Amino acid sequence: MTEQERIAELRTTLHQHNYNYYVLNQPTISDRDFDALLRELQDLEAQHPELFDPNSPTQRVGSDLSNEFETVVHTRPMLSLANTYNKDEVREFYERVQDGLQGEAFEICCELKFDGLSISLHYEDGRLVRAVTRGDGEKGDDVTANVRTIRTIPLQLAPHGDWPKEFEIRGEILMPWTSFEALNREREAREEALFANPRNAASGTLKSKQTSVVAERKLDAYLYYLLGDELPADGHYENLSKARAWGFKVSDAMRKVSTLEEIFAFIDEWDVARRDLPVATDGIVLKVNNLRQQRALGMTAKSPRWAIAYKFQAEQQSTILREVSFQVGRTGAVTPVANMDPVQLSGTIVKRATLHNADFMSALDLHLGDHVLVEKGGEIIPKIVAVDEAFLNEPRGERVEFIRRCPECGTELVRYEGEAAWYCPNETGCPPQIKGRIEHYVSRRAMNIDTLGPETIDDFYARGLIHNIADLYDLTVDQLSGYNDNRIRSARKTIQAIEDSKQVPFERVLFALGIRFVGETVAKTLARRFHDIDTLSRATLDDLLSVNTIGQAIAESVIRWFADMDNIFLVERLRARGLQFQISEQVLAEQSDRLAGKTIVISGVFAHHSRDEYKALIEQHGGKNTGSISAKTSFILAGENMGPAKLEKAQKLGVPIVNEDEFLAMI
Numbered sequence: 001m002t003e004q005e006r007i008a009e010l011r012t013t014l015h016q017h018n019y020n021y022y023v024l025n026q027p028t029i030s031d032r033d034f035d036a037l038l039r040e041l042q043d044l045e046a047q048h049p050e051l052f053d054p055n056s057p058t059q060r061v062g063s064d065l066s067n068e069f070e071t072v073v074h075t076r077p078m079l080s081l082a083n084t085y086n087k088d089e090v091r092e093f094y095e096r097v098q099d100g101l102q103g104e105a106f107e108i109c110c111e112l113k114f115d116g117l118s119i120s121l122h123y124e125d126g127r128l129v130r131a132v133t134r135g136d137g138e139k140g141d142d143v144t145a146n147v148r149t150i151r152t153i154p155l156q157l158a159p160h161g162d163w164p165k166e167f168e169i170r171g172e173i174l175m176p177w178t179s180f181e182a183l184n185r186e187r188e189a190r191e192e193a194l195f196a197n198p199r200n201a202a203s204g205t206l207k208s209k210q211t212s213v214v215a216e217r218k219l220d221a222y223l224y225y226l227l228g229d230e231l232p233a234d235g236h237y238e239n240l241s242k243a244r245a246w247g248f249k250v251s252d253a254m255r256k257v258s259t260l261e262e263i264f265a266f267i268d269e270w271d272v273a274r275r276d277l278p279v280a281t282d283g284i285v286l287k288v289n290n291l292r293q294q295r296a297l298g299m300t301a302k303s304p305r306w307a308i309a310y311k312f313q314a315e316q317q318s319t320i321l322r323e324v325s326f327q328v329g330r331t332g333a334v335t336p337v338a339n340m341d342p343v344q345l346s347g348t349i350v351k352r353a354t355l356h357n358a359d360f361m362s363a364l365d366l367h368l369g370d371h372v373l374v375e376k377g378g379e380i381i382p383k384i385v386a387v388d389e390a391f392l393n394e395p396r397g398e399r400v401e402f403i404r405r406c407p408e409c410g411t412e413l414v415r416y417e418g419e420a421a422w423y424c425p426n427e428t429g430c431p432p433q434i435k436g437r438i439e440h441y442v443s444r445r446a447m448n449i450d451t452l453g454p455e456t457i458d459d460f461y462a463r464g465l466i467h468n469i470a471d472l473y474d475l476t477v478d479q480l481s482g483y484n485d486n487r488i489r490s491a492r493k494t495i496q497a498i499e500d501s502k503q504v505p506f507e508r509v510l511f512a513l514g515i516r517f518v519g520e521t522v523a524k525t526l527a528r529r530f531h532d533i534d535t536l537s538r539a540t541l542d543d544l545l546s547v548n549t550i551g552q553a554i555a556e557s558v559i560r561w562f563a564d565m566d567n568i569f570l571v572e573r574l575r576a577r578g579l580q581f582q583i584s585e586q587v588l589a590e591q592s593d594r595l596a597g598k599t600i601v602i603s604g605v606f607a608h609h610s611r612d613e614y615k616a617l618i619e620q621h622g623g624k625n626t627g628s629i630s631a632k633t634s635f636i637l638a639g640e641n642m643g644p645a646k647l648e649k650a651q652k653l654g655v656p657i658v659n660e661d662e663f664l665a666m667i
């Protein structure tokens with residue numbers, strides 16, 4: 001077998017395993033064997049750049065190069081569906097179809113209405129060639145590069161299958177609940193804005209400029225509409241069943257029925273069963289099954305007459321507002337929370353609902369004792385959607401106002417420009433902020449003393465044993481164990497972890513201090529640039545802004561932190577305890593300014609280091625890594641398979657291309 005043949009064979013095999021794993025959930029080889037095959041393919045592809053294929057299984061991981069979305073006109077416009085909200089309207093639809101078909105018998109295909117974003121996929125000769133978002137229905141964004149990373153979307157259909165030479169298949173891109181929740185947890189830890197629901201998260205992800213981000217976010221796709229000039233069957237249901245056999249993920253919930261009663265039964269069944277699905281749904285879609293009948297019924301200007309959506313009611317309940325409390329988070333942000341009489345909603349008892357922020361709260365015009373409507377919609381946390389108007393002629397209680405002072409420490413609240421939240425600015429004196437900072441300090445990615453849990457921190461704070469992170473270093477085994485013999489072992493472990501944290505390198509200590517906007521990467525950058533805490537503390541706004549990736553908000557936050565004497569005392573106490581406030585000799589020795597002033601674009605696949613390692617190397621030697629080629633680019637660090645578009649642009653702008661070995665020699 002030639003290497004070319006082996007590449008083709010590996011690609012087919014890996015596509016099949018990918019399908020078994022992601023679509024069928026039935027892997028037939030171990031992860032290890034899969035990785036071995038994938039690596040073999042990667043190696044062979046690296047040796048044969050002329051055989052590059054954007055649909056190769058090796059391309060599923062994406063890249064961090066910036067990709068631009070071109071607007072393309074849909075081959076066939078992407079219509080939407082008319083909505084119905086109750087069974088009477090469904091009955092009317094059914095009768096309209098009956099009339100339209102002049103009494104001819106017909107079948108209805110019942111499906112779930114997936115709540116994501118619609119996508120159109122084009123296949124030619126069994127290969128995915130284009131993926132386009134709905135856009136305005138006439139034209140959408142070409143997001144092919146991002147869509148290639150979604151594992152349940154086949155890039156290459158099995159050879160010799162009975163798929164048409166050319167077809168389009170439409171469906172919905174979704175972020176499963178579990179991925180959504182994990183993503184929001186991560187974002188919360190990094191103090192980034194949370195996504196309100198999986199649809200927003202999926203849409204934000206699909207618009208990402210870096211395919212590697214899409215690859216990490218674990219999107220899924222369900223397909224529900226096959227289009228083309230040569231379809232295998234004359235029924236919608238039959239066509240989708242074929243598509244399923246070709247490797248597409250088609251929902252098993254799809255059902256063909258021939259009476260209105262069966263339609264209602266499907267609706268009732270899935271209104272309940274949908275709660276156990278891994279992805280969000282917001283209704284049912286009903287489609288006349290026969291394609292000839294579909295054509296006979298035709299379209300209105302906006303939607304087909306042969307299909308309709310039935311939207312589930314977001315379950316709503318009326319209850320009484322008793323009190324609004326205000327919670328202070330560890331960043332100092334104050335969130336209003338409604339406390340209500342308990343009420344049963346979508347299977348759980350609800351008695352609290354978030355009011356998000358001051359604007360949201362005042363828009364509702366809440367008064368104590370109001371009857372309010374609560375809903376558990378696409379958002380996970382229940383929310384108050386309105387005051388129940390049926391009761392508005394009754395005398396109302398006091399209007400609920402947002403507080404002016406912190407409920408925990410009494411400090412006057414502030415609002416930062418461009419932010420919806422009010423904050424308690426008393427960072428060093430406000431209990432939830434103090435405890436939150438200690439929790440952050442001990443967390444695994446910071447000082448890694450995470451045997452010290454939130455309850456212990458709460459307890460110690462309440463008992464006056466810790467007020468700040470420096471106090472951790474005064475704790476004793478006896479205090480931790482509470483003189484309880486059973487706890488001595490774990491207490492010793494924690495004390496040891498606290499002791500060990502004195503060796504944690506400066507960049508992580510800097511991150512652990514919890515300076516607003518100073519995440520792991522920023523901390524690393526600051527440590528590399530300023531070398532020690534004293535130099536950093538003396539840095540001016542201009543000094544900070546002169547660093548590549550440091551913007552105004554970060555710079556101001558650093559200045560503000562060091563301007564606070566409490567923080568200076570804290571650093572002095574930690575320094576006296578032996579913590580690392582200086583970059584290590586080793587990190588320093590690895591640094592140089594050989595690439596100072598150079599702007600470098602990374603492209604292609606590398607043999608000696610990963611792309612992230614090259615990024616780190618560029619930073620370490622004073623260079624700047626950017627995503628797209630421009631006249632300012634000093635050179636391109638190019639591996640194998642650099643994209644032809646990039647190559648052309650580089651040549652046009654006269655940007656030099658440096659290969660891996662040349663680059664390593666440079667530094």
Ligand code: IVH
Nearest residue numbers: 079080081111112113114118172224285304
């Ligand atoms: S069929 C001409 N089937 O709902 C028919 N749409 O309001 C085209 N959707 O834009 C759509 N699940 O994004 C169809 N099983 C399903 C669906 C579905 C979700 C979305 C789709 C469409 C919107 C229509």
